[in-house]
Amino acid sequence: MSARVPPIRPDGDLKLRGAAVYGTDLDVPGMLWGALVPAPVAHGRIRSIDLTAARALPGVIAIGPDEVDGLLPAGSRDEERPLFARDLVVYRNQPVAAVAAPSFGLAARAAAAVRVTVDALPIVADLESVFPEWPGSEAGTSSHVAAHVRARHGDLETEFKKADRVVREVYRTASVHQVALEPHACVGEVRDGVWYVRTSTQTPFGVREDLASLLGVPESAIVVEGTWVGGGFGGKGAPLLEPYALLLARATGRPVRLALGYRDEFRLGRTTLPAVVRMETAVTDGRIRGRRVRLLLDVGTSLPGRDFATGYSIGFLLGPYSTPSFEVEGYAVRTNKPPFGPHRAPFAPQCAFVVESHLDHVAREVGEDPEVFRSRHLWKEGDTTPLGQKVGPFGLPKAFERAVETARRWRHAAPPGHGVGVAGGFWSTSTGAGGEVRLRLTPDAVVVEQAEREIGSGSVLVGLPAVAARSLGLPVDRIRVTSPDTAHAPFDSGVFGSRTVGALGQAIIEASGRLRGILGERLGSPGPASFEIAADRLVAVAGPRRATVPELWTPEEAAAGGLLVGGRHFGRGGTIDEGRVVDGTFYPYTDFTGAAHVAQVAVDRETGAVRVERYAAFHDVGTVIDLASARAQVEGGVAMGLGTALTEEAIWSDDGRLENAGLLDYRIPTLGEIPSIEVEFLEGFLGAGPFGAKGLGEPPMVPVPAAVAIAVREASGAHVTELPLSAERVARALKLL
Amino acid sequence: MTVEPLRLTVNGRPALVPDVPGNERLLDTLRWRLGMKGTKEGCRTGDCGACTVLVDGESTLSCLTLAREVEGSSVTTVEVGDEDEVVARVRAAFSAAGALQCGYCTPGFVMAVAGLLRERGTSARREEILEALGGNLCRCTGYVAIVRAVDALRAEPK
Numbered sequence: 001m002s003a004r005v006p007p008i009r010p011d012g013d014l015k016l017r018g019a020a021v022y023g024t025d026l027d028v029p030g031m032l033w034g035a036l037v038p039a040p041v042a043h044g045r046i047r048s049i050d051l052t053a054a055r056a057l058p059g060v061i062a063i064g065p066d067e068v069d070g071l072l073p074a075g076s077r078d079e080e081r082p083l084f085a086r087d088l089v090v091y092r093n094q095p096v097a098a099v100a101a102p103s104f105g106l107a108a109r110a111a112a113a114v115r116v117t118v119d120a121l122p123i124v125a126d127l128e129s130v131f132p133e134w135p136g137s138e139a140g141t142s143s144h145v146a147a148h149v150r151a152r153h154g155d156l157e158t159e160f161k162k163a164d165r166v167v168r169e170v171y172r173t174a175s176v177h178q179v180a181l182e183p184h185a186c187v188g189e190v191r192d193g194v195w196y197v198r199t200s201t202q203t204p205f206g207v208r209e210d211l212a213s214l215l216g217v218p219e220s221a222i223v224v225e226g227t228w229v230g231g232g233f234g235g236k237g238a239p240l241l242e243p244y245a246l247l248l249a250r251a252t253g254r255p256v257r258l259a260l261g262y263r264d265e266f267r268l269g270r271t272t273l274p275a276v277v278r279m280e281t282a283v284t285d286g287r288i289r290g291r292r293v294r295l296l297l298d299v300g301t302s303l304p305g306r307d308f309a310t311g312y313s314i315g316f317l318l319g320p321y322s323t324p325s326f327e328v329e330g331y332a333v334r335t336n337k338p339p340f341g342p343h344r345a346p347f348a349p350q351c352a353f354v355v356e357s358h359l360d361h362v363a364r365e366v367g368e369d370p371e372v373f374r375s376r377h378l379w380k381e382g383d384t385t386p387l388g389q390k391v392g393p394f395g396l397p398k399a400f401e402r403a404v405e406t407a408r409r410w411r412h413a414a415p416p417g418h419g420v421g422v423a424g425g426f427w428s429t430s431t432g433a434g435g436e437v438r439l440r441l442t443p444d445a446v447v448v449e450q451a452e453r454e455i456g457s458g459s460v461l462v463g464l465p466a467v468a469a470r471s472l473g474l475p476v477d478r479i480r481v482t483s484p485d486t487a488h489a490p491f492d493s494g495v496f497g498s499r500t501v502g503a504l505g506q507a508i509i510e511a512s513g514r515l516r517g518i519l520g521e522r523l524g525s526p527g528p529a530s531f532e533i534a535a536d537r538l539v540a541v542a543g544p545r546r547a548t549v550p551e552l553w554t555p556e557e558a559a560a561g562g563l564l565v566g567g568r569h570f571g572r573g574g575t576i577d578e579g580r581v582v583d584g585t586f587y588p589y590t591d592f593t594g595a596a597h598v599a600q601v602a603v604d605r606e607t608g609a610v611r612v613e614r615y616a617a618f619h620d621v622g623t624v625i626d627l628a629s630a631r632a633q634v635e636g637g638v639a640m641g642l643g644t645a646l647t648e649e650a651i652w653s654d655d656g657r658l659e660n661a662g663l664l665d666y667r668i669p670t671l672g673e674i675p676s677i678e679v680e681f682l683e684g685f686l687g688a689g690p691f692g693a694k695g696l697g698e699p700p701m702v703p704v705p706a707a708v709a710i711a712v713r714e715a716s717g718a719h720v721t722e723l724p725l726s727a728e729r730v731a732r733a734l735k736l737l
Numbered sequence: 738m739t740v741e742p743l744r745l746t747v748n749g750r751p752a753l754v755p756d757v758p759g760n761e762r763l764l765d766t767l768r769w770r771l772g773m774k775g776t777k778e779g780c781r782t783g784d785c786g787a788c789t790v791l792v793d794g795e796s797t798l799s800c801l802t803l804a805r806e807v808e809g810s811s812v813t814t815v816e817v818g819d820e821d822e823v824v825a826r827v828r829a830a831f832s833a834a835g836a837l838q839c840g841y842c843t844p845g846f847v848m849a850v851a852g853l854l855r856e857r858g859t860s861a862r863r864e865e866i867l868e869a870l871g872g873n874l875c876r877c878t879g880y881v882a883i884v885r886a887v888d889a890l891r892a893e894p895k
Contacts, residue, residue: 632882674881
């Protein structure tokens with residue numbers, strides 16, 4: 001037997017014994033199996049939806065657009081987002097009807113038996129078919145444009161006119177899918193006027209809010225209970241199946257389970273869609289003097305006015321490099337694909353790929369060392385971003401320096417034909433709409449009651465206890481975390497934007513301070529109490545006095561089983577200079593999180609295949625809260641980034657079909673393809689989270705495609721301006737094809 | 738027409754499962770007839786490895802295996818207790834290495850590694866083991882900690 005080593009993760013034993021119940025494992029007595037009926041074309045006018053054959057099957061209930069009004073309260077639904085396409089289909093596989101049946105097999109048969117007749121219309125498959133030339137200013141009002149953003153600063157025209165050199169390039173990036181291994185799954189139930197859904201979600205309260213709008217049911221009548229989440233990566237934020245499970249539950253009077261098969265997970269999931277970026281950079285005397293950045297981002301059928309991606313993403317195309325003048329313009333282009341969805345650090349890895357590859361290219365064009373050129377322009381604390389925000393504590397220059405040192409060492413040792421690339425990137429911890437926690441003081445532990453379920457990163461089950469232990473002065477095994485449903489948990493925005501430990505951690509610190517203050521007061525001390533452990537019980541100590549927890553409870557607290565103290569956190573964003581904004585919405589950052597990576601690659605000179613041999617990641621995290629989890633986030637994020645860099649590409653056909661909807665054809669990295677990954681944390685550049693921590697869920701993705709692309713160029717000379725760097729694209733760049 | 742109940746040994750205990758049709762996958766029999774949800778459903782097309790179990794000690798994708806095909810066999814799933822010493826060792830190594838995050842691929846990895854250890858012992862070449870695990874996908878860990886767990890298992894005294 002192996003020696004007993006303490007587990008790194010508190011959920012390890014449960015998961016290693018198959019005892020964690022995920023959304024796909026939900027099995028409620030009396031439940032029916034649901035299935036969605038997909039639209040057969042990507043764009044078209046519905047002539048009829050015939051449910052007769054489906055309804056003839058034993059025990060099958062089938063509902064279409066005509067049934068919705070009878071099942072849901074009238075008048076308060078979001079009419080722009082009908083649950084079923086009624087007249088017009090706008091993307092392939094858009095739900096047009098749904099069925100529930102006593103078995104999985106029967107549900108599938110019933111869904112297939114629904115006859116949908118649609119008159120196909122021409123589709124917009126590709127954003128470049130909408131704007132083959134760069135759009136003019138009139139495009140902002142086009143029905144193909146969901147959002148338009150534009151900002152500028154400085155005398156761009158003069159800088160370009162008098163520049164030593166202007167370098168212009170076009171980049172293209174592919175659609176990528178989150179590929180959480182657990183597909184979407186939930187069980188809905190409507191009981192005594194309560195709309196109750198158990199689901200695998202990153203955002204229980206977000207699902208509740210959105211369900212209220214989709215169903216026209218008040219939030220107070222909706223309860224969302226999270227399950228274990230088999231990976232999120234942004235794909236399990238907004239509700240996907242939940243409204244249909246509830247609608248079917250309402251129609252049948254039974255709990256209804258709805259789960260996606262993995263092919264439909266690809267087809268219906270909300271993903272990052274393709275983009276085209278034009279970059280123009282003016283250089284004078286080795287200095288960037290002007291940048292013109294233009295983005296066409298495919299947002300699928302995202303609704304006009306509800307696109308967040310373009311204004312947020314475009315900021316990542318402007319940094320992290322200084323320029324005295326710039327103009328940036330972005331169009332969210334609507335195509336007949338599902339709506340755009342977030343994917344771990346939404347669009348930032350693609351932006352970093354474009355920015356780093358382009359500035360590497362610019363440096364070569366002006367005869368400079370690319371790493372020296374880029375580091376000369378990196379934002380430093382106290383600088384002003386192009387959008388006019390003051391840069392806070394920022395470890396990127398230091399991380400970049402460490403990466404460059406490492407790259408020099410590796411180059412020295414690398415065999416000929418191998419290349420080493422360095423790339424930087426940045427991110428910011430999101431605040432969301434804030435969050436709250438409750439601390440429950442019990443005789444032997446402090447329970448952190450909060451809304452989120454653990455999605456894998458460790459943020460909920462490792463990060464929050466670590467913060468609570470540190471702020472209460474207790475060993476971590478005296479902290480427990482619970483995740484009640486939305487009827488019982490305090491509000492939180494969700495597990496996204498690398499925010500969980502940042503926002504809920506700050507709320508814990510506030511609650512901890514309050515709790516220690518209350519206990520100090522009850523012990524008759526002017527200062528806060530601290531804790532000791534005696535006879536396996538918590539003892540509060542203040543000044544000369546000490547007491548066990550039950551001795552300090554009021555009778556009400558004793559009856560309720562604990563003293564409850566709340567804490568909340570609403571993050572403060574910085575501000576940008578709105579005078580630089582011409583059109584649309586741009587977003588400031590909460591804090592500035594930097595990362596610089598080094599990749600060493602070998603390129604097959606006959607096939608163009610890229611092999612990553614060695615990798616190092618330097619991360620500005622403010623403060624490390626838990627080293628093992630932090631390292632695990634970087635390792636996993638780098639691996640996911642290598643997928644975006646090398647193989648991952650959702651391919652949409654001219655008729656709006658996802659051509660590689662499956663794990664064999666959409667290739668994520670496998671075990672043998674991941675190199676050794678060295679991880680180093682740079683502490684001290686403090687962020688907005690607890691003890692100055694910065695979010696770490698997303699940053700490890702950001703520099704990866706850029707570092708690989710630059711390494712490929714160094715190894716082979718191939719300057720690839722499209723993601724992913726598939727063997728085919730590299731071979732083309734090497735003129736092998 | 739009545740069909741004979743399906744006879745299996747699951748985690749050392751005999752099981753008689755009624756009404757199993759010929760086209761039912763072992764994955765579905767385990768999850769929905771025996772209520773053993775520890776074995777995970779990922780792709781159902783044999784591409785992700787999340788549903789890996791051992792059939793007579795051999796690593797098997799339960800989504801591509803018909804339950805009736807393995808009639809009379811001994812099936813081991815992630816729910817097996819620590820009396821299965823190989824699985825217990827794999828669990829201990831994964832726990833110590835932190836070789837899991839969301840945990841969805843974990844049952845498949847545990848069983849795939851256990852199958853390899855049973856088949857080849859710890860003397861198998863590292864490259865062979867890593868190649869054999871190429872059919873198990875993980876999206877969270879980047880495999881780094883999983884490889885650490887495998888290395889730790891190989892380093893254990895036999």
